[in-house]
Amino acid sequence: MPLWRIYHPERFFSGDEQTQLASSITELYTNFLPAFYVDVLFIPLAHTNIYIGGKPRNNFVRFAGEHIARKFDGDKARMTAMVKRFNLAVTPLMKAKDADWEVHIAETPFELWSINGMQPPPPGSEQEESWRAHGRPVEYQS
Template sequence: MPLWKIYHPPGSFSAADKKALSERITECYRGLPKFYVIVVFQEVAADSFYKGGEAVNNFVRIWVDHIARSFAPDAKAQKAKWLSWAEKALAPYIKDRGLDWEIHIDETPFDLWQVQGIAPPPANSEMEKVWVQENRPVPYSSAEENQATDVRPA
């Protein structure tokens, strides 16, 4: 799952903006089940949002948790390319509106994740293709579950 937490000043985004931005973010994750992508918009009042010890009302902080996929530690080009895609998705709603912003990505180990009590299928597996097609977690048969948990990273 990618979980995007977008902390922003009140009124920065309309309901239509939030829907459109969440769709743009979801498009950054082609090949994953769409339901994996979660976006949370959190308004933060100026008297509760500080940068450098000063209250701010034009700053957006984005915290992304990646679990379904992670970057190889030495994949600098891949990381830069992905951040470029993210920046392009965000630009019309943040940069182009004159807001300041910052983004960072945390990566949680895949084996510390479940969806509705089910271990997600391995990347690019046949079962993951089922999850993509159904756009929901689909329970495994006993044999499939054993295979899925056997190939999960230790």
């Protein structure tokens, strides 16, 4: 599961812009993950709660990602490519809004993740394909 938390000033994004960002981020993963694995959370912050370099900012957005369903396994080329693809997905809107932004991605062990109380199926397995086809988690025998 990719989990993306987007910290932003209150009322910085319209509903349509949030949908656009969530769709663009989800599309980064759907060629190898079920779409419902991708979580995008918008976390608005009061303008008085965002400081960069010790100074208040009203146009700063922080994208904090966490990868759980797949790992980079230390492959620096894949890591760099992912950050580049992510930035390509968000740059048009961020530039249109004259925003400054940062991106970071952390990794969490697959074994520390569950959906609806179930351990997700192994990557690339028939069970994972079943989850993709159903668009949701379904019971399976591990």
